Amino acid sequence: MAPLPKYKISKAAQGKHRSHLAIKAPGLSTCPKCGEKKLPHRVCPNCGTYKGEQVIAIKAKKAKK
Numbered sequence: 351m352a353p354l355p356k357y358k359i360s361k362a363a364q365g366k367h368r369s370h371l372a373i374k375a376p377g378l379s380t381c382p383k384c385g386e387k388k389l390p391h392r393v394c395p396n397c398g399t400y401k402g403e404q405v406i407a408i409k410a411k412k413a414k415k
């Protein structure tokens with residue numbers, strides 16, 4: 351039999367424990383080329399540039415179905 355907690359955790363203690371578990375929104379930076387919001391330290395998904403260099407080719411603008 352697996353070890354079990356000796357005492358029941360009250361709902362207050364459980365809530366305090368879970369107070370740190372919420373998901374936060376990711377930080378956003380702005381692309382210097384197209385001005386679109388993007389994740390920091392990642393290639394811009396809109397224009398495909400990173401640090402002013404074209405890294406990936408973007409085939410068509412706004413062809414997202």
Ligand SMILES: [Zn+2]
Binds near residue numbers: 382384398
């Ligand atoms: Zn961009």
